[in-house]
Amino acid sequence: MSVQPLLSMRGIDKSFGVAPALIGASLDVMPGEVMALIGQNGAGKSTMIKVLNGYCGKDGGDITFDGKPWAAASPQAAQRSGVSTIFQEINLIPFRSVTENIYLGREIRNAAGFLKWRSMHEGARALLAAFAVNIDVGAPLGHFSTAIQQMVAIARAVSFNAKLVIMDESTSSLDEQEVGVLFQTIRQLKAQGVSVIFVSHKLDELYKVCDRVTVMRDGRTVAVAEMTEMTKLQLVACMLGRDLADVRKQGATAFSTAAHAAGAEILVVDHLAVGRRVSDARLSIRKGEIVGLAGLLGSGRTETARAIFGADDHQAGSIRYDGRPVRFREPREAIAAGLGFCSEDRKHEGIVPGMSVRENLTLALLPALSRSGVVDETRQRQIVDRFIKDIGIKCASPEQPIRELSGGNQQKVLLARWLCMNPKLLIFDEPTRGIDVGAKAEIQKLIRRLADDGLGVLMISSEIEEIVEGADRTFVLRDGATVAEFDRSTASEHALMSVMAHGEGA
């Protein structure tokens, strides 16, 4: 192509602390082009966007925009120079009016410096009307649906006369009709010569509106192609880092391990609907069974698990636990009934960094361990010592602060925290994320052993081989609905990815 790209990012490096987020990543966008940017969680898409719009600096690499070297000092500077970003979470102010949210930072004022409210209201109304949104622009933004808020965010971004609009997961909160309106808007922008970077996990959408696609994985740009040249399966394989030839081969040699004798069903979830993310989730878990829950990011895996655990309320569907219909209002109730949840975000939802291994391990057990408010320390120590030996937690002593332990050992402490409650069902959300290879295998072995001892396990994982090799049965979520069920004999990386990409018809 002889046309110069509007945006060219080359060899971008960026680290947060010691962890590299981008390693020589690149991204090119042509004028008037809609570029899809996809990748798994942690692939570096968001960092790439933040480097571009000046939210954070880069450690290395070159960016050219509109023929000139580009170094935005802040999102605002980027916006003034023609790059507008609509962030993943709607970054507007719910308390303030729609008009204010559109005009904050560049208010219309008269000669004396006073706000011209009427002009701003009219401007906001006209701007939104172009997107077929007719609302009371004087009302607080928070009064409107997420979709409307999203449209307001887009209207704001577009009204900066942007040459490049970045939409980070803009459709995740929109329903089908609203997505249609958004795509109309994108096509309108394209017709005006505006370029769009479109980040989304919904693969179907990409084909409807994008010209090309850039795939990122582990901080690197791993593929750039015309949208029409890549199949959905190729995209998924690329995002997950599986060679397609490998996938086919492994798909041919399916695991033929017979399902071992599992016990009675301990959890049955049917037609579960949670918020906007989950519409029709279905799964079941038997005693002594590891059930995998697979799906792309944003498919509703974590949301489903949280609803089962009572952390979020569900709007429809049924959950049967141990033969009885249940609806836990609080995790406390779920825990009392014998459920445990090892969350994905260890740092924020799991460990208390400054506390010792002993204290962290017995945190949930304290009420049972104490008599009239005094903790029975002898028993506490016995339990802690047993688990440290039993599951092989490597620590200097039970009194060592947990923050000094490796990720794998922290995970084991959290696991022990649930195990000492004698649970019947454990939910693992990405149990091996951020854990080194050796510890990973240990955790996986441990989970297997627990299941063999009769525990029901629900394992959410983005690592496809973890699901294929670890799970006795697997349910695949796609856009909030269960689209397939596999057992050991039918599960393969190819089959799973195919369902993640296409839905039914594996």
Add this chain to the structure above:
Amino acid sequence: MNRHLSGAGVGVVLALIALVVFGAWRYDGFVSPYNILTVLRYNSMFALVGLGMCFVIMTGGIDLSVGSVAAMSSVVSAYLSPYGLVAGLVGGVGVGLIAGSLSGFIITRMKLLPFIATLAVMLAASGTALLLANNQSVSVSYDTAFMTLGQGNLLAGFKPEWIDGEDAGWAGAALGLLFNFPTPAWMALVAYVIGSVLLNALPFGRHVLAIGGGEEASRLMGLPTDRTVFLAYLISGGLAGMAGVILAAQFGAGQPIEGIGWELFAIASVVVGGTLLTGGKGSIFATLAGVLLLGLIFTILNFENGVGWISLSAYWQSVVRGAFLLVVVILQSRLARRVPA
């Protein structure tokens, strides 16, 4: 419901009206011009402090230093009072501005939490006040016009004589309120009008509310967050300084140990006025209503003691204020919930 009245402010205005009606019904002279003007004169310094606090809280912050800054300012302005009204006023407000800019600097540049930063400034200002005053009150000069800042009536010099006459009638009473309107109350009134313009008609106010409603979002929108937050603390400090000037002028002396608990009174007024303690939502005039509401409780207790049925100690006013705070806030959250989302 009218947007300007919905949510914030309804509860406090209703409570204020109820309290006035109750007072008028129960006590002779409660709605007399003399009593009204006394209430306004005494509460004007709290109104100023409350206004500054309102801006700070709308950004999502808190200013614990206002009371001791006012005490420090009262001492400084008392020392400067021999040099005239202007010297005392400028000195007192200036001291407040310095304290406010110090808080603002610590919060925006050194990235300390407002609670900690203003706690430090509070302690420092309190100590400075005691040091400057040698641990005693500092007499104000009686030779200059300084005292009129607390005790005078701004328009008294222009008052036509017939107004105080026997047959002045309603017009006379109304004009009497105007000409006898206390100077400190004028200062507070003007401050509130300017504050309201600042909040509603200038970008600054919108930025204050935006930052309180979402600091990260505001930053991403490119708002000058640091400058806006800094200005909010500067305003709060300046107004606390002005309150200190009025304090010295009203009591005839700089008071190094006054101002204890003012910050809590101010926070209570702001919260009673429906401003969210977490920021992002607030009303200037509802804050004024909050100040008057909490101030009137003191007056009512005085009147109640005057009636002589029961004798309530002044300590009860805190208890009653606390109760009112709860009732109004609960009332307000219930009202706000009824507004369709």
